Amino acid sequence: MLDSSSRSELHEPELGPGQAQQGHERPTAPPCQRGREQPEAADAVRMAQPDLQCDAAAEAVADQVNPVELERIVSDWRDDLSNKAQDYLPTSLNWPEGMAPPHFVTYIGAGGRSGMLLGAAYAQNPSLPRPAGFVENWRQDPAVMLCLANRVGAPLFNIVNSGLWLPGNFKFGTQFGDPAGVLVQIGSVGLLKMALDSINASVFQASVEDIVGWQANGLHKESGFEGQARFGFATFYVMCRLALENGLPMKMHY
Numbered sequence: 472m473l474d475s476s477s478r479s480e481l482h483e484p485e486l487g488p489g490q491a492q493q494g495h496e497r498p499t500a501p502p503c504q505r506g507r508e509q510p511e512a513a514d515a516v517r518m519a520q521p522d523l524q525c526d527a528a529a530e531a532v533a534d535q536v537n538p539v540e541l542e543r544i545v546s547d548w549r550d551d552l553s554n555k556a557q558d559y560l561p562t563s564l565n566w567p568e569g570m571a572p573p574h575f576v577t578y579i580g581a582g583g584r585s586g587m588l589l590g591a592a593y594a595q596n597p598s599l600p601r602p603a604g605f606v607e608n609w610r611q612d613p614a615v616m617l618c619l620a621n622r623v624g625a626p627l628f629n630i631v632n633s634g635l636w637l638p639g640n641f642k643f644g645t646q647f648g649d650p651a652g653v654l655v656q657i658g659s660v661g662l663l664k665m666a667l668d669s670i671n672a673s674v675f676q677a678s679v680e681d682i683v684g685w686q687a688n689g690l691h692k693e694s695g696f697e698g699q700a701r702f703g704f705a706t707f708y709v710m711c712r713l714a715l716e717n718g719l720p721m722k723m724h725y
Contacts, residue, residue, distance in 0.1 A: 585609040586703025602696040630666040
């Protein structure tokens with residue numbers, strides 16, 4: 472999980488440099504609510520995008536859900552999504568749930584996430600001049616605005632601008648209610664890795680060792696835009712590798 476919530480210290484990752492935490496998911500998510508979701512393109516080949524609807528797991532759920540019940544809720548949600556998207560998936564969605572599997576968390580912060588989104592936007596629009604200084608508001612950036620105005624023509628930006636990536640290599644993106652009922656843009660971990668590799672090849676040409684070092688160094692405003700983009704990219708890259716290696720979903724936490 473990538474934590475982009477506000478923190479008092481901008482440059483400090485949640486677990487410290489180069490660390491990955493194994494622990495347990497906290498029981499905070501009630502089941503998904505019934506709602507209508509509109510799909511959104513996420514890849515350059517413009518494959519068919521499923522229009523999916525999430526079933527409510529229960530009519531009412533307490534604010535605090537015990538871990539056993541949470542495991543059932545998430546497993547039911549996974550199976551519901553897998554069934555609804557079966558015509559688009561090469562294989563059924565499946566990953567280990569419960570308290571036993573490993574759980575990895577790191578802190579990316581608003582500045583780091585901005586760096587990743589901006590890096591993808593400028594990789595998508597290489598003719599635009601890149602900013603020199605640290606960018607506080609990515610939404611008003613000209614490269615981002617071009618990507619938002621032409622989503623079909625901005626696959627790299629769309630992929631990294633998702634909120635949840637599921638195990639597998641399916642090549643489409645869609646919106647669907649998460650287990651808490653919050654509408655979220657979903658892609659696959661394999662598709663995210665492909666996008667990150669493409670961004671690295673076109674922008675950074677960095678080794679794995681360099682990328683890991685960028686994340687370990689943290690985020691510092693005085694490093695300007697390039698430092699911001701490197702940290703955001705590196706944090707996504709490291710967490711994506713962990714998700715791939717362990718067959719786990721990857722989620723943004725706001």
